[in-house]
């Protein structure tokens with residue numbers, strides 16, 4: 125939620141800020157704004173409600189004088205509607221100070237009242253303006269931007285990243301973070317701040333983390349970090365492993381289309397360096413330690429949305445391979461229900477962004493209760509891995525489209541690697557069994573390429589169905605989370621009613637929804653995988669008999685499905701556990717194409733933001 129960028133360097137801040145906002149727009153697109161300290165030393169701002177293009181148009185109409193210091197913001201509205209007035213930056217100290225914010229200041233009502241009583245005037249309905257006015261007042265007393273922000277953050281409750289600059293200190297941007305993301309970009313004669321590295325990867329691949337409750341000051345030639353008490357903190361540098369082109373559309377019509385095309389690569393890169401001679405190599409688990417992993421008696425997977433569905437797939441595999449009970453829970457439910465956690469519980473969090481507040485809170489809670497924590501994350505330098513004992517990074521590359529696609533297959537891959545490693549440690553699979561599964565996993569990228577060849581057919585189907593008002597998805601075993609994922613994609617992208625069900629649950633209620641013409645996608649298990657296949661084929665017959673239009677995702681050559689389905693989308697042969705990595709892709713394509721057929725923006729669906737950094 126909300127993208128933040130800050131810059132100090134050469135007189136090109138508008139170019140840097142707008143480039144950063146373009147790459148961060150996926151985080152929120154209710155409004156956007158920039159402020160710069162121009163060469164005459166004055167703060168000037170432009171801000172507009174709506175997508176970033178509105179700000180681009182505004183800047184074309186009313187250009188902003190360039191300068192060496194600036195901040196920019198793209199907003200996902202929390203307090204106050206998406207209007208020009210509520211757009212950031214907000215001003216303090218009679219317009220001499222500009223401030224942007226990501227998060228929620230929970231005690232803003234009480235602070236606002238205090239400021240009103242002191243005679244301050246507010247121009248917006250946001251919680252952010254409270255911080256701008258408070259830092260402005262503190263500045264009048266201390267004359268130091270760093271000190272003013274430090275004093276104010278100690279009075280704020282909730283989650284926030286704040287960036288602030290003041291006319292009296294040109295060449296300085298000060299930032300603070302608590303439970304909300306902020307990373308530093310280290311340049312040559314210029315430095316950057318961003319909600320994530322995408323904000324500045326065009327200019328530098330050297331980055332540094334900012335820990336919880338820390339304040340950073342960037343100048344052209346220096347970066348200093350302290351904690352909220354003012355004690356200095358050492359910089360923890362890291363190299364960004366992808367370049368700016370990875371975060372560009374690269375000729376594709378949408379980021380989502382590009383990212384679906386990268387699903388094979390996402391799996392391949394997540395495997396890279398982690399399988400060797402038929403075994404799994406996961407040095408990342410060292411901080412937890414083999415003895416602890418051997419001794420765990422329960423795993424709790426916490427995640428939200430698509431990441432939670434990846435977790436559900438992982439549960440089937442980890443339980444089968446490593447014989448440890450696994451529960452999968454939505455992070456926001458887990459955190460507040462007083463779960464039983466012990467020093468023999470491993471909590472695995474899954475998050476593409478690594479910033480999802482619900483998941484971060486669940487991880488913190490688990491640690492406080494003495495559980496071990498492992499993060500599966502796609503974003504380097506993100507908060508959740510930093511809160512965890514160990515991290516397995518998925519190497520899917522930057523995911524810009526709001527709807528998650530390539531991260532899903534990468535997350536399953538990481539979970540499978542972990543499951544196989546755990547099985548090895550616990551002796552529940554022998555070396556040959558592990559090698560067989562490693563081979564299956566290594567063959568997935570090639571098979572995914574074959575699945576992508578069905579894109580044209582799925583696009584045609586979606587375009588015929590542009591007026592469909594409801595679609596159901598059925599799956600069984602590992603196909604069940606795939607059905608849930610297919611339904612989620614359709615809801616969020618095409619804004620139509622969609623639901624996923626476990627196929628076995630059909631007769632316990634959902635079959636009542638079937639009426640003539642109802643479209644139902646069925647994820648069919650392979651006929652080679654035992655007893656589930658005939659059961660799902662029976663389900664297809666039951667709904668077909670009631671008039672459903674069935675689109676089956678089935679293994680190539682599955683002759684039993686053909687007579688009963690209206691359409692069959694073939695997927696290559698794979699072991700049962702590996703089918704979801706293949707069968708999900710047609711559903712990703714379908715959601716995207718149906719949204720496109722309806723003329724919708726597939727990269728930025730309404731009301732959403734890519735990283736949900738508020739609870």
Ligand code: F6R
Nearest residue numbers: 429430431475476477480527528
């Ligand atoms: C759906 C989607 C969301 C995310 C969820 C978790 O397409 O993208 O459901 O999966 O918000 O996000 P992360 O993985 O960043 O924690």
